[in-house]
Amino acid sequence: MQRRLVMPVALAMVAGAVAVVLGGCAVQASTPVTDLEARDRLLAVLDEAQRVVGGEWTIMDDPTPRECIIPLWISGERYPALRVGDPPASVAVAADLMERAWNDSGMRVTRTDIGDVIEVKGESDEGELVILRVSENASTLFGESECRPR
Amino acid sequence: MLFDATAVLIASLTVATVAGPAVAPLSVPAPPISILTTPAHERDIDLPTSTQQGSIASAPATPLSASSIATITGTSLLHALTAMPPTAVSEFVESNPQRLHELLAAPPGAPQVSGWWAGLDATAKRSMLSAMPELIGNLDGVPVTERNDANRDVLRSTIRELELEGTMTGRTLATQNLQRLQMLYSIADALGPTTANPPRSLLQLDTHDAGKVAIVLGDLDTADYVSYLMPGMFITVGGNVVEWTDTAARLYDEQVSWLSLLADAGATDEVETVATVAWIGYQTPHLLNVGSLDLAYEGRDAIASAIDGLQTIRGTDQPFISLLAHSYGSTAALLALEQSTSIDALAMIGSPGAPATSVDDLNVRGDVFVGEAAWDPIPNSSFFGSDPGAVEFGARMMSVAGTVDVITNRVLAASTGHNEYWSPGTESMRNLALVGINKGELVTDGSQRDAGRTLALLL
Numbered sequence: 001m002q003r004r005l006v007m008p009v010a011l012a013m014v015a016g017a018v019a020v021v022l023g024g025c026a027v028q029a030s031t032p033v034t035d036l037e038a039r040d041r042l043l044a045v046l047d048e049a050q051r052v053v054g055g056e057w058t059i060m061d062d063p064t065p066r067e068c069i070i071p072l073w074i075s076g077e078r079y080p081a082l083r084v085g086d087p088p089a090s091v092a093v094a095a096d097l098m099e100r101a102w103n104d105s106g107m108r109v110t111r112t113d114i115g116d117v118i119e120v121k122g123e124s125d126e127g128e129l130v131i132l133r134v135s136e137n138a139s140t141l142f143g144e145s146e147c148r149p150r
Numbered sequence: 151m152l153f154d155a156t157a158v159l160i161a162s163l164t165v166a167t168v169a170g171p172a173v174a175p176l177s178v179p180a181p182p183i184s185i186l187t188t189p190a191h192e193r194d195i196d197l198p199t200s201t202q203q204g205s206i207a208s209a210p211a212t213p214l215s216a217s218s219i220a221t222i223t224g225t226s227l228l229h230a231l232t233a234m235p236p237t238a239v240s241e242f243v244e245s246n247p248q249r250l251h252e253l254l255a256a257p258p259g260a261p262q263v264s265g266w267w268a269g270l271d272a273t274a275k276r277s278m279l280s281a282m283p284e285l286i287g288n289l290d291g292v293p294v295t296e297r298n299d300a301n302r303d304v305l306r307s308t309i310r311e312l313e314l315e316g317t318m319t320g321r322t323l324a325t326q327n328l329q330r331l332q333m334l335y336s337i338a339d340a341l342g343p344t345t346a347n348p349p350r351s352l353l354q355l356d357t358h359d360a361g362k363v364a365i366v367l368g369d370l371d372t373a374d375y376v377s378y379l380m381p382g383m384f385i386t387v388g389g390n391v392v393e394w395t396d397t398a399a400r401l402y403d404e405q406v407s408w409l410s411l412l413a414d415a416g417a418t419d420e421v422e423t424v425a426t427v428a429w430i431g432y433q434t435p436h437l438l439n440v441g442s443l444d445l446a447y448e449g450r451d452a453i454a455s456a457i458d459g460l461q462t463i464r465g466t467d468q469p470f471i472s473l474l475a476h477s478y479g480s481t482a483a484l485l486a487l488e489q490s491t492s493i494d495a496l497a498m499i500g501s502p503g504a505p506a507t508s509v510d511d512l513n514v515r516g517d518v519f520v521g522e523a524a525w526d527p528i529p530n531s532s533f534f535g536s537d538p539g540a541v542e543f544g545a546r547m548m549s550v551a552g553t554v555d556v557i558t559n560r561v562l563a564a565s566t567g568h569n570e571y572w573s574p575g576t577e578s579m580r581n582l583a584l585v586g587i588n589k590g591e592l593v594t595d596g597s598q599r600d601a602g603r604t605l606a607l608l609l
Binding site: 060061062063064066067068080082084110112114115116117119133134135136137138139140142 | 342343345346347348350393396397399400403406407410411413414415416421557558559574604605606609
């Protein structure tokens, strides 16, 4: 009988604690723009990144938002973006150009070698995340707009 | 034992409350939607109209009367309905709704359904879709496109009926119908706009009681990898379908990211494709019935039928199929895999176990993984029999404790407690994504061997 009670009691307490943790948080926007403006701002960054890297790109941006978490565990949402392009003429040059451009625009930039792939990641103060991966096989751009309260 | 478990829980909850979760748990209900003040046409619900409206079918030979099919079941009933004139089918459905519910509760096998459907001409298919969208939309073995069309029509028409009911009577809807309408709004929200990329298909829809739903992200007809997300306790259609679909979208994103990275790195010849399924195809338990296996058996049969349907429609072009199962959902998955259902990979997180005692009892062609988070009281409980995390069970451990990805250098958050396995940015989500795309060699287990799990293993 006791065994039968363990899981219900355990899960009830887990659920209760979640409600307590999340209760009472004030919702506050990250920046004074609308959700769609925040998305457009991200897409503009990716459009510019495409121009910097060059070549033909296929735009696969999803207009459906994803859940995200704002500090203090407020539930929010952000928009993803995905673009796939031709391999650049020079992998190293493309990565250098992108690193410099995102640095100049005030992003925090990190660069990582993943085998033959170079990944350049930029993060803005508003919480936008953009990632460029370039290799001799392809180029890929990922992005996520700032996380905004639901 | 009860005391021990409760003590551990209190300790874990104290930590969780003070430190807070790394990311929000999935059990947080979506904000309520105002129903009566914002009808569907004002809320911009984006449900495309199917092409089935206004179809009139010619009656196949040998029609049977409604009374003569009173005792027919299964595929025979499908054939009998097909042989009836369209108007008679509509009358039969209207006057015998329980027969359709019985048929859906014990449906014919997917291969039989597929054979029946393939034998209908285009006119007969349109007629069946028009007369019985609720049936066609939920029959495993019917192609995805037709099911999606049928289910979206049912969703749209049911929402309109309920809204109209409120308008016509001039009164607020009964509480039960309000809850039902809110559940349907949530499903519409989860489906997103028609321009969603990847496209989202409504593969299953039961609008009655607590509801059932399956939303596919990607193309189930062509995807190289298909991952089913199988929920556990507390996950309901009305309360969680939006976040469950969002989780499937996150998993899709993660898998696409990995596959594109592997293609960029030359590990694969071309970019492979994925589909993820936000599946709430059974009644998940709540506090008062979680101690029983009854609902796990329901889940077993439902997921078995769903996978049978997928394998049937894919014919000779089978995808890599994985089940990613959480909590009580893993119990249902284990029950299914002990029987005839077979898949390529299984990942269980926060599992209370099942009667199966070993991976050798399961029809899983590839690896079986188990993830257990710190301060989660459910793993190790062996509540329903075995402990999938025990060495003798034979599953591979999947780390969920947080780390730095040795391939991408990304910092991966830890999952803590029972509800953070699906949280974005966690090691758990990263590993679940890799299980689903058959890259088990890159799945971390928290040991020193993880340092060697690089792309070099694949090149």
